[in-house]
Amino acid sequence: MLEIERLSAAYGLAQVLFDLTLDVRAGEIAVLLGRNGAGKSTCLKTIIGLLRPMSGAIRFAGRRIDGLEPFQIARLGLGYVPEDRRIFSDLTVMQNLEVGRQAAHGRPSEWTPRRLFELFPNLGRMQHRRGARMSGGEQQMLTIARTLMGNPKAILLDEPSEGLAPLVAEQLAKTVLELKREGLSVLLCEQSLYFAQSVADRAFVIEGGHVRYAGTMQALAADVEVRDKYLSV
Amino acid sequence: MTASAILIQFLNGLSGASSLFLVAAGLSIVFGVTRIVNFAHGSFFMLGLYVAYSLIDRFGHGAAGFWGGVALAAVAVALLGALVEVLLLRRIYAAPELLQLLATFALVLVIQDFTLWAWGPEDLLGPRAPGLSGAVNIAGHQFPQYDLFLIVLGPTVLLALNFLLKRTRWGTLVRAATEDREMAGALGVNQKWLFTTVFALGALLAGAGGAFQIPREPASLYLDLSVIADAFVVVVVGGLGSIPGAFLAALLIAEIKAFCIGIGDVTIADSVISLPKFTLVVEFVVMAVVLVLRPWGLLGRRLTPPRRVGAVERPLALPSRRAVYALAACGAALALLPTLATGYSLILLTDIFVFALFAVSLHFIMGPGGMPSFGHAAYFGLGAYGAGLLLHRGGLPMELALLLGPLVAGVGALAFGWFCVRLSGVYFAMLTLAFAQITWSIAFQWDSMTGGSNGVIGVWPAPWLASRTSYYFLALVTSAGGITLLWRMFYSPFGYALRAGRDSPLRADAIGIDVRRQQWAAFVIAGLFAGVAGALYVFSKGSISPDSLAVPRSIDGLVMVLLGGVQTLTGPVWGAALFTWLQDAAARNVEYWRAVIGLVIIALVLAFPQGLAGFLRDRFAGERHAP
Amino acid sequence: MNVPILKVAHLSKSYGGVRAVANVSFEVVSGERLAIIGPNGAGKTTCFNMLNGQLAPDQGKVEFEGRDIAGLKPRQVWRLGVGRTFQITETFGSMTVRENVQTALLSRHRRLRSLLTLAARAYANEADALLARVGVLDLAARACAVLAYGDLKRVELAIALANRPRLLLMDEPTAGMSPRERGELMRLTSELARRESIAVLFTEHDMDVVFNHAERILVLNQGELIADGRPTEVRVDPRVREVYLGNRFADA
Known part of the structure; x- marks a missing residue:
């Protein structure tokens, strides 16, 4: 579904990603684990086109997407949920969803506000509330719902559990699994091994912009050495 | 003042507010989305007036000629705005805010000299509006019909804009981009296109504001800066980005001005105070008072700093020996x-x-x-x-x-x-x-x-x-x-x-x-x-x-600092030297020297977005930092 | 040693009729590490900002070393000996790490009005000593804007220490850090607190940090204090589990 091959990227003159190679298969949840500053967020930003790669290739559904504008990539069916939520605080829940709305190319539209409110009942109860007046957990739900309005085939989720109360994070994990059941592929960034373990199929551990480990989530959970070295939980 | 005189002054204020509001609303919308304070907005107003003058002159002074000329003038200015956005602004959205300002100021210079070249230095007074050239009797006073039309125009535009922004998909996208353009892009919104349309709409409003003034005000080369100053005041008093705020502020200022003129000279303790003269200052006094009481304007909110990947200023090292x-x-x-x-x-x-x-x-x-x-x-x-x-x-x-x-x-x-x-x-x-x-x-x-x-x-x-x-x-x-x-x-x-x-x-x-x-x-x-x-x-x-x-002298100072590079120590000195020399040389050798300076500034901004000294430092100093 | 350094009594604050903090009272003892936790919107930040001077309370008292500091400005609270770090680090990005600390030191000695002396050499040694204490001396000449997040947190700590505080307020000190960095920063903080008997009051979302590094925990919910006790007590408190913790931390 999503293939990243020897991707390098830099902020200004400081290179952040080095020859990153990873892939997400159709219908699976892959997680990028690593410390703060390891390059996880940069990786997602580069995939969605907010940052131009220096070299390497990104393929989505068989098509090269590196070098495209973010809006073009989004329209191909790749959704992006940023780490700090970035909902439009001036707009209501419904209007936030409207911004995310894109026609599903060649497919029937899968997500409507009504269906999303089934998935996120909280949002359904506050359709006309402005984003500024929502709690952190509700905002996190809204960013995901907003991205789904674009009928993506895959989504990039940047540290969704960061800053959420443990109770809310548990709910979020359930939601992510539900998305998988809907057939979406997910590339997740996380620092929390706990959250990753509860949802992911495969894991990539990155450190200093390099992939240090790739394997199933189960194998990683058993690999004490890698966990201690790069994740130190 | 009698009650009827008060009524008339009040109506005068209302009609004056409309064109002010049109210009300010355009400025406000453009600022909201692109975060560019468009100095050339007043120039768009001025062009609207000049273009309308020429078009009506060509089409004839009949109803079709007049209204057609006004409408076409506004559209022409909107197209120019779109062109400016595509050719200039689009290249500098990532540049520091003040350099963007500099570029739009350069545009003011270019448009000013273009207008001078095309229409000459004389003020041009347009015809009256056919069908609205008379006056009606209101409480014993003759009140121009056209002014009544303007009184209706302002609220109509306000309602139309409100509908556009609050009820249409385009408006929702504009408001989303106002808050976080990068995120809107990542959700599939083509912001390039959105920005161009926003800028064109802003220019349309400015152009219309100018064109509708044609029966009331002669087209003059001084309009650009005086209108932009007025529009700044209205936008800031109303609150940046707030259209209803701009309307309220335009009303407030126009009313106060109307009453200053209406009341005339006042004698207090043997000294005569001429209130009509006070109109030049009054809007700025209103602005100062409002900003101190409500720092974000009447209906504005605190600005969230825009997300940008601007260069981070580096530490100021002591100069080497x-x-x-x-x-x-x-x-x-x-x-x-x-x-x-x-x-x-x-x-x-x-x-x-x-x-x-x-x-x-x-x-x-x-x-x-x-x-x-x-x-x-x-x-x-x-x-x-x-x-x-x-x-x-x-x-x-x-x-x-x-x-x-x-x-x-x-x-x-x-x-x-x-x-x-x-x-x-x-x-x-x-x-x-x-x-x-x-x-x-x-x-x-x-x-x-x-x-x-x-x-x-x-x-x-x-x-x-x-x-x-x-x-x-x-x-x-x-x-x-x-x-x-x-x-x-x-x-x-x-x-x-x-x-x-x-x-x-x-x-x-x-x-x-x-x-x-x-x-x-x-x-x-x-x-x-x-x-x-x-x-x-x-x-x-x-x-x-x-x-x-x-x-303009204040702007000169800004140009000098920004040309040299605000992030460097010696930059402003080089900027001052270059700009003073350039102004002198251009003024002595070229007829349209303002346009030349404007074009040079635009070229410099496009070529050296960090200023001259910043460029030289980056070019020759080995040490560099990532942001 | 058990003298309360901070006494908070009946603290309340409302926004537009909504009670953000309602009648909260607690005390902090010298050298103690105290965490405030609770769901989003529980009033942690509001409560915190009333202690550091950013917000004036509607009602209630905040006494620091016997002096009422409610309603004082942040800069006044700092002068009295209360240091703070921010949730999202706040440092002077265009200045070097050393200059950041020097500025705090110059401020402490009230020398910031000086117009024509050179600041570069002022208190440079003292600044370096502070940077060494938090382990970032090697970064002294770098600009804060280019520092990694974890290092910035340490710089913030050094700035906070420049005024020799007796109370340190840390708003989500480990937000945005990796588990290892979290542990390191909190160990450093604990050590400083112990050695110089600085009381530390912090808000935190990471329960591992809270349970490992706090000696006492306050739990806020909808503006009210619903629990105040040792970690072992709070962890099993049924109300806390219901509104905040869920099941994950129950069996420990």
């Missing part, structure tokens, strides 16, 4: 120059010294202080007028007048600064502009004291300084001394605290720094040194007129 020697060598070379150079180049260099000091004083608050003043010329002018008037009216010797003149600027900065430092960013810039405009109006209107539009003349230096060469030395020594002092302050504990307050007001407060006081002190220091430059200037020219503290 080599750099100090190089600067000293420059100074020495300049001191030896009079033995070689001819008369005119000494005059030009004297000007450069004056403006270098002016630019460095502005840089002091813009750079380390993070306070981009749009009205720094006020203090330049106060220093100049102070010195001139102390000599003429105070009877002081020239040397003393030169010394004390700057104190007038310091006192002005003390008073105005108290208000200004309460605000930040664009609001700060606009308030400084407002105070500069007030100062200008006073200089312009207080005939008995300042000589009005003629200014103060015959302000010559003392005999021992009267020759070109000796005044050259005086300017060199004073300017170099002032610049050295200011630069020294960059590295003092005071300078550290100033930068601290700019980088993180929260943290500065949390380590015991009173940020506002610090900024106020810096504002006064900068005003004082601008005053020194002004005092030097007045004696080098022999006269001073209100022009020296008008908006």
Whole structure:
């Protein structure tokens, strides 16, 4: 579904990603684990086109997407949920969803506000509330719902559990699994091994912009050495 | 005033508010989405008026010709706006905010000279609106029909815009992009296209604002800056980005102006106060009052800083020994120059010294202080007028007048600064502009004291300084001394605290720094040194007129600092030298010199978004930082 | 040693009729590490900002070393000996790490009005000593803007220490850090607190940090204090589990 091959990227003159190679298969949840500053967020930003790669290739559904504008990539069916939520605080829940709305190319539209409110009942109860007046957990739900309005085939989720109360994070994990059941592929960034373990199929551990480990989530959970070295939980 | 006279003035105010609102709404929408303060917005208004004049002239003065001309003029300006966005602004969205401003100001210069070339210097008065050329009787007064039309126009446009922004998908996308354009892009919104349409809409409103004025106001070359100043005030009073706020503010200001004119002269305690003259200042007074009471405008909210990947300023290293020697060598070379150079180049260099000091004083608050003043010329002018008037009216010797003149600027900065430092960013810039405009109006209107539009003349230096060469030395020594002092302050504990307050007001407060006081002190220091430059200037020219503290002079200062690079220490000096020379050379050799300067500025902004000195530093200094 | 350094009594704050903090009272003892936790919107930040001077309370008292500091400005609170770090680090990005600390030191000695002396050499040694204490001396000449997040947190700590505080307020000190960095920063903080008997009051979302590094925990919910006790007590408190913790931390 999503293939990243020897991707390098830099902020200004400081290179952040080095020859990153990873892939997400159709219908699976892959997680990028690593410390703060390891390059996880940069990786997602580069995939969605907010940052131009220096070299390497990104393929989505068989098509090269590196070098495209973010809006073009989004329209191909790749959704992006940023780490700090970035909902439009001036707009209501419904209007936030409207911004995310894109026609599903060649497919029937899968997500409507009504269906999303089934998935996120909280949002359904506050359709006309402005984003500024929502709690952190509700905002996190809204960013995901907003991205789904674009009928993506895959989504990039940047540290969704960061800053959420443990109770809310548990709910979020359930939601992510539900998305998988809907057939979406997910590339997740996380620092929390706990959250990753509860949802992911495969894991990539990155450190200093390099992939240090790739394997199933189960194998990683058993690999004490890698966990201690790069994740130190 | 009788009740009916009050009614008529009220209606006058309403009709005046409409065109003001149209312009301001366009400015506000463009700012909201692109975060660009479009200086050329007033130029769009002016073009709308000129184009409508020509079109109606061609189509004939019938109803179809008139209304068709007005509509087409607005559309033509909208297309121009779209073109400007695609060709210029699109390339500089990532550049620092102030450079964007510089680019739009350059556009003002280009459009001004284009208008001069196309329509000539004479004011052009358009025809009356067919069908609305008469007057109706309202409470015993004749009231123009066209003004009634304008009264309806304003609220209609407000409702239309409100519908567009709140009820359409386009409006939702615009509001989303206003808040976070990057995120909107990542959700599939084509922001390039969105920005172009927004900019075109803004230009359309400005163009329409101008075109609809055709029966009321002659097309004139001075409209661009006067309209932009008015529009700034309305937008800031209403709250940046708030369309209803702009409407309210336009109404408020237009009404106050109408009543000032309606009431006429008032006698209080034997002195006659002419309220109609007061209209020049009144909007700026309203703005100052509103901003102090409601810092984000009547209906505005605190601006969230836009997300941008601008270059982070790097630490200010102490100049290397080599750099100090190089600067000293420059100074020495300049001191030896009079033995070689001819008369005119000494005059030009004297000007450069004056403006270098002016630019460095502005840089002091813009750079380390993070306070981009749009009205720094006020203090330049106060220093100049102070010195001139102390000599003429105070009877002081020239040397003393030169010394004390700057104190007038310091006192002005003390008073105005108290208000200004309460605000930040664009609001700060606009308030400084407002105070500069007030100062200008006073200089312009207080005939008995300042000589009005003629200014103060015959302000010559003392005999021992009267020759070109000796005044050259005086300017060199004073300017170099002032610049050295200011630069020294960059590295003092005071300078550290100033930068601290700019980088993180929260943290500065949390380590015991009173940020506002610090900024106020810096504002006064900068005003004082601008005053020194002004005092030097007045004696080098022999006269001073209100022009020296008008908006263009403030903009000159900004151009110098930004051309040189606000993030460098010496940049403003090079910027001042280059710009002063360029202005002089262009004005002497080219008929349309403003356009030439405008085009040069645009080229420089596109080529060196970090300023000249910033470019040279990046080019030749080995050390670089990632943001 | 058990003298309360901070006494908070009946603290309340409302926004537009909504009670953000309602009648909260607690005390902090010298050298103690105290965490405030609770769901989003529980009033942690509001409560915190009333202690550091950013917000004036509607009602209630905040006494620091016997002096009422409610309603004082942040800069006044700092002068009295209360240091703080921010949730999202606040440093002077265009200045070097050393200059950041020097500025705090200059402020402490009230020398920031000096116009023509050179600041570069002022208190440089003292600044370096502070940087060494938090382990970032090697970064002294770098600009804060280019520092990694974890290092910035340490710089913030050094700035906070520049005024020799007796109370340190840390708003989500480990937000945005990796688990290892979290542990390191909190160990450093604990050590400083112990050695110089600085009381530390922090808000935190990471329960591992809370349970490993706090000696006492306050739990806020909808503006009210619903629990105040040792970690072992709070962990099993049924109300806390219901509104905040859920099941994950129950069995420990």
